[in-house]
Amino acid sequence: SDDGRHIAYVRRELESNLRLLPLDHRGAERELTTGSGVNQHARFSPDDSAVAYVRSESRGVSLMRLRLDSGSSTVVTAAEELPDVAWSPDGRSIAALSQVGESGMGVTVVRLGTGAGRRFGVGEVGSELTWVDPGRLVLQRPGNRSFALASVETGRVVELDRLREQGFLFSPRVSPDGRWLAFCLNGHERIAGLYLASLADTTVRLVDAAHDLEPLRWSPDGRIVYAAHRGLIREVPEVYAYLVAGGPGKLLDRLPLGPVIEDITRDGRRLLVRDEDRRSDVWLLEESPSSR
Secondary structure: OOOOOEEEEEEEEEEEEEEEEEOOOOOOOEEOOOOOOEEEEEEEOOOOOEEEEEEEEOOEEEEEEEEOOOOOEEEEEEEOOOOEEEEOOOOOEEEEEEEOOOOOEEEEEEEOOOOOEEEEOOOOOOOOEEEEEOOEEEEEOOOOOOEEEEEOOOOOEEEOHHHOOOEEEEEEEEOOOOOEEEEEEEEOOOOOEEEEEEOOOOOEEEEEOOOOOEEEEEOOOOOEEEEEEOOHHHOOOEEEEEEOOOOOOEEEEEOOOOOEEEEEOOOOOEEEEEEEEEEEEEEEEEOOHHHO
16 A cells, blocks of 8 residues: 555465366266365376376475275375376386476486385476386476486486477377377477377477377377367367377367366276366455554
8 A cells, every 4th residue: 555554465276176087978077186285297007097196285295196996095205396297107106307496307206115216317307207118208308398318227318309499399298119209399490289209210290280289198009199188278178089190180079168188098088187276365464553
């Protein structure tokens, strides 16, 4: 206020929870998380029996594992910030990106059942990752303009040169045989869209020229890439299936505005979505006369 005695401010709160959604709309939906806090960055395990996700609440940020048979969740590890997680192909480990103080983002690989973890690549990685095989990861680089291969054993990070400075690269997903990398490119030198890159020679081809079309997962036989407009920034969530051999994508489902698509089961029949609840109110802070 003009007299310096009052301050008006807006308080904003965000909660989000995870839900299983059948694509054919014939099966039952299932809530996976409830209550306060932000649950996000969720990924199915390779056999679809569990979900790894990040939970943020007043007590801190945790990487969680939820068993779909029992519905029970356990803490895998805790960190200052966890922007992405990924299961190893054998389902025995989870890799997570985590903030390491002012040094930048690093990779933490946790062996499930043992609690043993290994950190590497601090300051060398961006905000997304995926596995190639049990010994290697594809990492987004700082600035989101390139990808790199990283060895879990040695921690060595090697940039994929031909994918550098082509635009902003997001959502890396590697085929089951480790030969192809699907990713989303938001145009710069190339047309924006869904792309495939060979990890053998990093040749690149466009699958579909659609802005913000992000790969979610590959079918187990490597013939199909599932991709989505995830529903971020007020876009309508849509899910597609693309044959790697070529041809237009098949629209599998269009969701109402609101849910954010997180992942899809390997058979392409169920979605993992995030429901957000945003609230805000206005407060007036008045200075106490005794403090003047």
